[in-house]
Amino acid sequence: xxxxxxxxxxxxxxxxxxxxxxxxxxxxxxxxxxxxxxxxxxxxxxxxxxxxxxxxxxxxxxxxxxxxxxxxxxxxxxxxxxxxxxxxxxxxxxxxxxxxxxxxxxxxxxxxxxxxxxxxxxxxxxxxxxxxxxxxxxxxxxxxxxxxxxxxxxxxxxxxxxxxxxxxxxxxxxxxxxxxxxxxxxxxxxxxxxxxxxxxxxxxxxxxxxxxxxxxxxxxxxxxxxxxxxxxxxxxxxxxxxxxxxxxxxxxxxxxxxxxxxxxxxxxxxxxxxxxxxxxxxxxxxxxxxxxxxxxxxxxxxxxxxxxxxxxxxxxxxxxxxxxxxxxxxxxxxxxxxxxxxxxxxxxxxxxxxxxxxxxxxxxxxxxx
Numbered sequence: 391x392x393x394x395x396x397x398x399x400x401x402x403x404x405x406x407x408x409x410x411x412x413x414x415x416x417x418x419x420x421x422x423x424x425x426x427x428x429x430x431x432x433x434x435x436x437x438x439x440x441x442x443x444x445x446x447x448x449x450x451x452x453x454x455x456x457x458x459x460x461x462x463x464x465x466x467x468x469x470x471x472x473x474x475x476x477x478x479x480x481x482x483x484x485x486x487x488x489x490x491x492x493x494x495x496x497x498x499x500x501x502x503x504x505x506x507x508x509x510x511x512x513x514x515x516x517x518x519x520x521x522x523x524x525x526x527x528x529x530x531x532x533x534x535x536x537x538x539x540x541x542x543x544x545x546x547x548x549x550x551x552x553x554x555x556x557x558x559x560x561x562x563x564x565x566x567x568x569x570x571x572x573x574x575x576x577x578x579x580x581x582x583x584x585x586x587x588x589x590x591x592x593x594x595x596x597x598x599x600x601x602x603x604x605x606x607x608x609x610x611x612x613x614x615x616x617x618x619x620x621x622x623x624x625x626x627x628x629x630x631x632x633x634x635x636x637x638x639x640x641x642x643x644x645x646x647x648x649x650x651x652x653x654x655x656x657x658x659x660x661x662x663x664x665x666x667x668x669x670x671x672x673x674x675x676x677x678x679x680x681x682x683x684x685x686x687x688x689x690x691x692x693x694x695x696x697x698x699x700x701x702x703x704x705x706x707x708x709x710x711x712x713x714x715x716x717x718x719x720x721x722x723x724x725x726x727x728x729x730x731x732x733x734x735x736x737x738x739x740x741x742x743x744x745x746x747x748x749x750x751x752x753x754x755x756x757x758x759x
Contacts (some may be wrong), residue, residue, distance in 0.1 A: 392416040393605045394426025394620030398730040400591045401747030407596035417600040434645045436683040438671040448741030449573040460590040472658040475744040488651040496632035512562040541660035620730030621669040623651040623715045632716045636692035636699035644684045702735045
């Protein structure tokens with residue numbers, strides 16, 4: 391039995407069904423497959439991502455090779471602008487951004503940056519704040535306060551220095567003019583969308599699918615020899631040690647009667663606006679027409695039973711709480727593998743979730759069966 395029809399669960403189900411010839415029941419409490427990557431068409435016929443933008447990027451050939459069995463691809467290079475002081479500034483912050491924001495100081499600061507860190511360097515903002523040069527310290531403070539603090543407070547409810555450094559490290563300061571958000575070897579999108587890809591992954595006679603089925607109500611789960619649980623590990627143990635905190639999103643969709651509305655797929659709003667970003671969906675899907683579809687994201691604290699948990703909050707104390715649940719699982723749930731963003735309490739990109747599923751199958755399932 392597999393709990394959760396997102397990437398990790400679907401990949402493991404497909405491998406068990408096709409490679410081992412065994413039957414798999416995969417359940418999901420939501421009424422659809424594909425987890426948070428679920429996409430569908432709205433009343434205007436526009437393909438959109440129901441849980442916010444999902445951009446596929448990876449350096450892992452084996453992940454692309456696997457998924458290519460179930461989808462054709464189209465190239466897509468993601469670009470993000472930040473709304474600041476009436477300007478739309480490239481993010482990650484780069485030399486173009488520097489010239490736009492601080493035009494009178496840009497050449498001197500660029501020279502100092504290149505002398506200190508080298509051309510094409512990518513510097514985490516927290517590392518740049520440690521620069522010994524006073525002017526670079528001032529530059530780091532400017533970038534930090536104007537592009538990181540407000541956005542991070544809205545997204546996580548915490549300041550950047552209250553989170554794991556990996557959070558701000560995902561969006562470094564780049565010492566070139568490359569305005570692509572990701573630099574991975576593969577930057578592609580499934581041609582017909584994620585849901586169609588998942589339909590093909592799960593289209594096997596050995597896979598039985600139960601949607602709208604909550605694990606807590608699946609009374610027959612004890613009859614299965616093995617369970618892969620991609621749901622929340624703290625919920626499984628009835629929050630014995632307390633709730634693991636997550637951030638969730640309220641997505642507000644809007645259809646506009648124009649072909650294109652924004653200058654980039656995503657505009658970030660690090661200022662006082664209550665939302666963090668606006669995504670224009672046809673950029674991602676290449677599904678352009680007479681109308682376009684926008685989505686605004688309003689972050690908030692997750693409330694178990696009321697909202698969907700989207701982002702595990704990366705802090706040391708949360709990891710310590712998660713480890714207590716992991717230790718409990720090792721003692722009391724020996725036939726259950728916890729995995730996925732909720733089971734591992736870890737933020738996974740989509741390629742990482744696929745890789746996790748393939749590794750689980752090879753090392754923990756096929757090796758034992």
